[in-house]
Amino acid sequence: MGAKKRSFLVIFRKNMSMKTEEKSCIFCGHTKLYKASSTQYRCVTCKRTFSHAKQDKKRDIIASFIANHSAHECAKRLGLNYLTVTKTYQKLRLLLISHSEALYTEQTDTFSQYDEYYFLPTCKRGKPTYLFDAIGILGMLYDKRIHTLLLPDQFAHLKNLEEDSIEKETYARYLNQHKVAHYESFDNALVDFWYFLEGWMDHFKGIKKENFIYYLKEAEFKFNYNEEEQRLILEKMIREK
Numbered sequence: 001m002g003a004k005k006r007s008f009l010v011i012f013r014k015n016m017s018m019k020t021e022e023k024s025c026i027f028c029g030h031t032k033l034y035k036a037s038s039t040q041y042r043c044v045t046c047k048r049t050f051s052h053a054k055q056d057k058k059r060d061i062i063a064s065f066i067a068n069h070s071a072h073e074c075a076k077r078l079g080l081n082y083l084t085v086t087k088t089y090q091k092l093r094l095l096l097i098s099h100s101e102a103l104y105t106e107q108t109d110t111f112s113q114y115d116e117y118y119f120l121p122t123c124k125r126g127k128p129t130y131l132f133d134a135i136g137i138l139g140m141l142y143d144k145r146i147h148t149l150l151l152p153d154q155f156a157h158l159k160n161l162e163e164d165s166i167e168k169e170t171y172a173r174y175l176n177q178h179k180v181a182h183y184e185s186f187d188n189a190l191v192d193f194w195y196f197l198e199g200w201m202d203h204f205k206g207i208k209k210e211n212f213i214y215y216l217k218e219a220e221f222k223f224n225y226n227e228e229e230q231r232l233i234l235e236k237m238i239r240e241k
């Protein structure tokens with residue numbers, strides 16, 4: 001008896017979820033859909049094929065991405081494969097780079113200020129030896145949004161110089177002074193962003209320099225938009241990808 005009751009419940013639930021699945025097209029919102037396979041639907045109006053289950057999974061991963069969960073944490077919370085999450089995270093970061101470029105070209109006429117900044121992880125800050133690992137960033141303010149560009153590594157040639165060489169010392173002094181001046185003379189969204197960037201980068205355990213651009217663009221995006229705006233933009237981008 002008990003077993004029968006349970007299987008009835010399972011079927012009932014399955015039907016319920018199928019009903020919500022059949023609601024609307026994820027692209028155009030129209031409700032005339034037909035099944036293209038056991039998991040996929042095709043929209044009669046826009047002719048696109050999609051899977052609600054896949055879409056739900058992506059939506060969950062995006063929510064984790066916005067909440068700053070690591071790929072490992074996200075996989076654990078959602079019961080997903082770690083590689084699936086890592087791949088989606090990478091895709092999101094790539095999409096954010098193109099999003100940022102598109103905005104940059106759109107907004108040139110609202111440009112108001114710029115500021116140069118040298119980023120060092122907390123563990124390396126205040127130690128002259130590491131000054132030359134600093135990553136130069138140009139921050140620009142467009143209306144209320146920030147756009148960043150990575151500056152060419154102008155200290156690369158100094159890294160191999162001996163510790164007490166005059167050039168190295170001079171540059172170290174220059175960089176130190178530059179940082180102080182930077183904090184004392186500005187009070188605007190750009191300075192807020194540098195603080196945000198430092199705090200935000202701290203939650204990653206070590207970032208490879210070659211990957212820095214992805215994290216910078218993610219920080220830029222998270223600084224520029226509130227969580228609801230982030231969700232809408234990311235879901236739209238990944239849907240159209």
Ligand SMILES: [Zn+2]
Nearest residue numbers: 025028043046
């Ligand atoms: Zn459609």
